[in-house]
Amino acid sequence: MVWVTASSIRIAMNKLSRKLFVQIALILVVVFGLSYCVNTFFMPNYFVHQKRAALTEAVERLRSIESKQLLEEVQRVADDYHFTIVHTPYDHDIDRLNWTLREQFTRERIAMSKFWLTEESLAQLMRGGIVTKSYQQEKLKSSVFVTFVMKEGMILAVGESVANSGETIRIVNQFNLIIAVGALSLALLLAAWFSRRTVKPIEQLKNMAEDIAERRYRTVDIRTGDEIEELAHSINTMSDKLKQAHLELEEKNRNLRVLIRDISHELKTPLAVIKAYSAGVKDGLDDGTYMDVIQSQTDDMSELVTKLLEWSRLQTEELNIENVHVVNLLEQVIAKYELPLQQHSIELTLNDQNAESFCVQADRVKLEMVLNNLVSNAMKYTTNRKIQIDLTNKDDALVLFIRNGCTFSMTEEQLKQLWEPFFVAESSRNKQLSGTGLGLAIVKGILQKHKAAYGVRLHTGDIEFHIALPLCKQGEQM
Structure with a gap:
């Protein structure tokens, strides 16, 4: 047996447990109160109604029996309904009639200190009616329900002795009260158990939420299966x-x-x-x-x-998507840099691999900004005075590669950060090695809005950027 001390219960009874206990207690109190009211005010009347109905049913069965078989069937009816049935011939002397019936009930172990059948009741029986009476036996703390009927000059009395309903109801209410007290005690134990099994994880989550609010990010391992x-x-x-x-x-x-x-x-x-x-x-x-x-x-x-x-x-800004001929747009961008390319003796090579017959779905103005940034970056940072641009088709997308010489090295993490706003490869701000960190951030933002793939890598003394844009749908080629 597990013993729960009052102090341990008080510790376990946190807010949620107390709330649970109060709710269970209220339910039990309401149920007990309703049970008490039903038992006290409705049960006696219902009990009497049921007894009267059963007695009336037994009497009706007696009335339906033929006269020759009446006395033979009386005991069978008594056994079927568990009632006591006595009978006596009609007697004009009402006192003697009452005494005879009471004596017969006494011999059947139904003692009655009060028993009488009035002249009005006899008159009703003479007219073929049924009379039902309840005799309270205060000293015996019981009641006797008797239903009378007259058949072929014979008065039949069907009776049953029952304990005083008030006493029975008092005992039932006492028993219900004991059950309610036991249920409240059980509810207290259940609330404490619930606190240990369920409220504890919630308490952990609450503390975790408070830590998160203080920017102390952590995780908890809770396994309750719910x-x-x-x-x-x-x-x-x-x-x-x-x-x-x-x-x-x-x-x-x-x-x-x-x-x-x-x-x-x-x-x-x-x-x-x-x-x-x-x-x-x-x-x-x-x-x-x-x-x-x-x-x-x-x-x-x-x-x-x-x-x-x-x-x-x-x-x-929102995108204005349209069909764009990439090669034509790229040639226009390169044409703008023709003079600077000549001045700096930079060789630019464009390999389109039949990509000139394809178009992409993009915002023309934004795509031109992307190409401008990539070409100008290549011109600014090339170390071997060479720039190579390749266009190819792959998986329903037009892929553009732009490569230029690069002498400084970067880690994979630094390569990823090249696309981030405000990141520069060289903190010294050497004009020959880095810019403001906005050019590629603009490129990244435009490509992300287009849901286009992009990337960068270093290999064999070169740095290569690539982007992939979706091709125009079939039948929409320019």
Whole structure:
């Protein structure tokens, strides 16, 4: 037997357990109250009704028996219904008639201190009616139900003695009260058990939620085989995702701080140059090149601001999807860089492999921004003065590869971060090795909106970027 002390129950009875106990207790109290009211106010009347109905049924059976067989069938009816049946010939002396019937009941072990059949009742019997009476025997603490009927000059009395219903109901109510007290005790133990088995995991989840609110991300191992375990699994998943999102946010904040530092550097340097050369112009020191320098620095600042605006607009702008001939668009982009390519002696090779007959579904303006960024990056960072662009068809997609020479090395993690906003390969901001970190972020954002695949890799002294765009549907080729 397991003994539960009052102190241990109080410890286990937390808020949920107390609430459960109170609800069970209220249900038990309501059930006991209804049972008490039914037993006290409705049961006696129902009991009397059932007894009267049974007595009436037995009497009707006696009335249906033929006169010759009446006395022979009386005992059989008494045995079938478990009643006591006495009979006596009709006597005009009502006192003698009552005494005779009472004596017969006494011989059948139904003692009655009070018994009488009135003249009115005899008159009703003479008319063929049925008379039912209840005789309270206070000293014996019982009642006798008797139904009278007259048949062929014979008065038949069908009776049954029952214990006083008030006493019986009191005993039943006492028994119900004992059951209710026992049920309340059981409810207290069940509430304590429920607390140990069910509320404990909920308490763990509550503490975990409080830790998550304080940004202390962790998981719990709860195995209950029910919805609580599923809830724990969901919260664990949420905690992991929040932790990952928090780490990503911290990384973006770090990159943002780097970007602000870099933008400050990018703007501070040309502003200082512009200020110095402006002062030289003012002092009459201009040798004819000062304004060109000021113009060049202004162009650099304008380009930086344009990149920032492009990246900002990309977050909210919707795509205008249409069929785009990639080769034609790529040739237009390359044509814009023809003079810089010649000036820097950069060799650009385009291999389309019959891709000129295919088109892709894309936003033309956004796709042109992607191609511009990839080509300008290749021109800016190529170390062998060579750029190679390849186009091929693969799995209902047009894949573009753009490769240029690259002498510095990067880890796989750094290659992935090239696509992230504000990331730069070289923190020194060497113009020959890195930019502001926005160009490829713009490319990534556009490609993600197109649900297009993209990637980058280093191999044999080259860096290669690739993108894959869905081809136009059959019959929509340009």
